[in-house]
Amino acid sequence: MKNIGLAIFVILLLVGCENNKSFKNSLDNAQISESDIEYFQNLVGDTVLFTVDQSGLRPDAISILNAQVNWLKEKKFLPITIEGHADEQGTREYNLALGARRATAVREFLLAKGIERDRISIVTYGKERPLRVCSNEDCWSKNRRAVTVVGKKIVE
Amino acid sequence: MVRHSVLKFLKIFSFTSILFINFSFVAAQKNDAPQLDMTVNKGVIKPISLAVPSFIKESGANSIISRELAKVISNNLDSTGLFKSIPQSAYVSMPLSFNTPVQFSDWSIINADVLVMGSVGLKPDGRLEVKFRLWDVSQQKEIGKGKQYFTNSESWRRISHKISDTIYTRVTGEGAYFDSRVVFVSETGPKDNRTKRLAIMDQDGANFRLLKHPPSLVIAPRFSPTTNKIIFTGYETGKPRVYLMDLSSEEITSLPELKGMSFAPRFSADGSQIVLSMTENGNTDIFISTLSTGVKRRLTTNNAIDTAPSFSPDGKSIVFESDRGGGQQLYIISTQGGDAKRISFGKGRYATPVWSPRGDLIAFTKIKEGKFHIGVMRIDGTKERLLTTSFLDEGPAWAPNGRVLMFFRETPGKAGAPSIYSIDISGRNLRKIKTSSFASDPNWSPILN
Numbered sequence: 193m194k195n196i197g198l199a200i201f202v203i204l205l206l207v208g209c210e211n212n213k214s215f216k217n218s219l220d221n222a223q224i225s226e227s228d229i230e231y232f233q234n235l236v237g238d239t240v241l242f243t244v245d246q247s248g249l250r251p252d253a254i255s256i257l258n259a260q261v262n263w264l265k266e267k268k269f270l271p272i273t274i275e276g277h278a279d280e281q282g283t284r285e286y287n288l289a290l291g292a293r294r295a296t297a298v299r300e301f302l303l304a305k306g307i308e309r310d311r312i313s314i315v316t317y318g319k320e321r322p323l324r325v326c327s328n329e330d331c332w333s334k335n336r337r338a339v340t341v342v343g344k345k346i347v348e
Numbered sequence: 349m350v351r352h353s354v355l356k357f358l359k360i361f362s363f364t365s366i367l368f369i370n371f372s373f374v375a376a377q378k379n380d381a382p383q384l385d386m387t388v389n390k391g392v393i394k395p396i397s398l399a400v401p402s403f404i405k406e407s408g409a410n411s412i413i414s415r416e417l418a419k420v421i422s423n424n425l426d427s428t429g430l431f432k433s434i435p436q437s438a439y440v441s442m443p444l445s446f447n448t449p450v451q452f453s454d455w456s457i458i459n460a461d462v463l464v465m466g467s468v469g470l471k472p473d474g475r476l477e478v479k480f481r482l483w484d485v486s487q488q489k490e491i492g493k494g495k496q497y498f499t500n501s502e503s504w505r506r507i508s509h510k511i512s513d514t515i516y517t518r519v520t521g522e523g524a525y526f527d528s529r530v531v532f533v534s535e536t537g538p539k540d541n542r543t544k545r546l547a548i549m550d551q552d553g554a555n556f557r558l559l560k561h562p563p564s565l566v567i568a569p570r571f572s573p574t575t576n577k578i579i580f581t582g583y584e585t586g587k588p589r590v591y592l593m594d595l596s597s598e599e600i601t602s603l604p605e606l607k608g609m610s611f612a613p614r615f616s617a618d619g620s621q622i623v624l625s626m627t628e629n630g631n632t633d634i635f636i637s638t639l640s641t642g643v644k645r646r647l648t649t650n651n652a653i654d655t656a657p658s659f660s661p662d663g664k665s666i667v668f669e670s671d672r673g674g675g676q677q678l679y680i681i682s683t684q685g686g687d688a689k690r691i692s693f694g695k696g697r698y699a700t701p702v703w704s705p706r707g708d709l710i711a712f713t714k715i716k717e718g719k720f721h722i723g724v725m726r727i728d729g730t731k732e733r734l735l736t737t738s739f740l741d742e743g744p745a746w747a748p749n750g751r752v753l754m755f756f757r758e759t760p761g762k763a764g765a766p767s768i769y770s771i772d773i774s775g776r777n778l779r780k781i782k783t784s785s786f787a788s789d790p791n792w793s794p795i796l797n
Contacts, residue, residue: 283699289632289653296630327760346586
């Protein structure tokens with residue numbers, strides 16, 4: 193719902209812009225700075241989705257992660273935690289392991305693109321923290337996710 | 349009435365071993381062999397008809413306890429599906445004294461097979477004295493010897509469970525399981541913002557109590573078989589990690605050797621070791637850790653997901669699930685390491701294997717064609733039987749006698765939530781355990797001392 197709401201918001205901004213101003217200027221007008229964490233969450237995209245029982249990065253995930261890399265390289269002081277999640281169609285322990293695979297796949301991508309290792313924590317939640325609550329593919333596809341949480345580091 | 353021996357009944361369920369339990373505070377019965385015949389018809393069991401009059405009140409006991417003792421015993425035995433209590437309203441007489449001869453005609457006329465006679469009195473020092481005798485109505489003879497219990501009055505419920513265990517063991521030949529507890533996860537709140545708390549209750553759902561711990565997410569508590577401790581996975585640091593809790597003090601200890609992401613712990617049968625999963629660089633493997641030394645060793649090393657390990661009762665083997673062959677399947681590996689042997693070969697995915705305390709069976713979760721099942725198979729993977737099916741049945745836990753399983757069933761959709769169920773390993777007698785909140789991840793204690 194959040195994403196849909198945001199999409200509508202952005203469309204309204206674009207429609208409302210005079211002289212075909214750039215997308216970025218529209219956002220400036222709305223006072224969301226590119227350096228804000230909300231900008232990262234909503235406009236860069238903090239979430240990538242996965243196929244059932246898979247932890248491989250899909251093309252849609254890679255394009256989001258490339259954008260994440262660009263943003264994260266500008267904010268070198270910010271730690272990040274990558275949360276891996278699974279949908280409810282698996283058993284608890286397996287889903288914890290699967291979530292760890294997904295979070296690790298994202299971490300490996302970020303590392304390969306030059307994000308510093310000591311900035312990144314990973315955690316798995318398995319099926320413990322669903323974003324969407326229906327029991328069909330509409331929700332499951334949104335719950336199979338890895339979320340890059342900016343500004344959070346897990347200290348053990 | 350066609351009468352077959354209890355041995356025939358046992359044969360139907362392929363049971364050979366019989367477990368005897370010695371009580372710590374009464375003289376053990378030397379001769380607890382099954383004594384009553386059962387009626388078996390094409391595999392359908394006619395329950396044994398049971399009469400449990402309210403216990404006879406002796407010096408100073410109150411009538412609530414005398415009624416409740418009988419009620420808890422009836423509920424326990426009825427819950428097995430092997431007994432059926434006759435309502436007290438159908439009785440033609442009530443026993444007036446514990447020592448007067450039983451009027452068997454009063455019990456045969458209402459078709460009672462078994463009569464439980466009990467008494468309860470309050471001693472001057474404040475202890476309860478509970479006595480009971482068990483009668484075979486048609487044979488007009490006593491089954492085993494009478495027993496006498498002394499306890500403080502708060503523990504009357506446990507005496508009911510002890511008596512239930514004695515009746516169950518004497519009549520069916522199966523091991524005891526009523527005087528036991530279940531630790532589980534109590535769940536409240538909406539599906540996308542669930543609060544999970546560790547909780548404990550008696551096996552019949554009584555004496556529900558939340559355990560104290562930090563508010564962060566908790567998963568899958570498991571009893572120590574030898575000490576009053578549980579082990580569980582918690583997110584206090586932000587990552588899943590294995591912790592011990594002493595149930596008397598509710599004090600929580602972290603295990604330094606399990607830093608990183610650790611989960612799915614279970615004790616060995618002697619309580620000295622735990623087996624668990626740890627995730628390093630995205631890869632989840634099985635480890636064994638010795639509690640006294642904090643020394644852990646790796647048992648599996650491949651790139652697959654190896655998780656949900658469970659010790660064999662003799663401590664020599666571990667059953668676990670792995671997707672090393674493509675999908676989740678069950679494997680057995682020696683606790684000394686070496687090659688793992690795959691034991692499940694059916695279609696679908698197999699998960700959460702748990703070794704029976706009797707050693708003969710492995711219970712598991714199976715996912716096939718979008719449905720979840722609880723099933724059992726022999727330790728060589730043969731004789732697979734699925735006992736349940738639903739949108740989501742998961743996480744079987746063995747009763748201490750290896751005869752009954754608990755698991756949790758989650759309903760689908762926005763309002764979907766888990767509840768704990770029990771089922772006999774014959775596949776009969778599916779029952780929902782009443783809990784005051786949603787409930788998942790049950791684990792059964794050993795018989796209490």
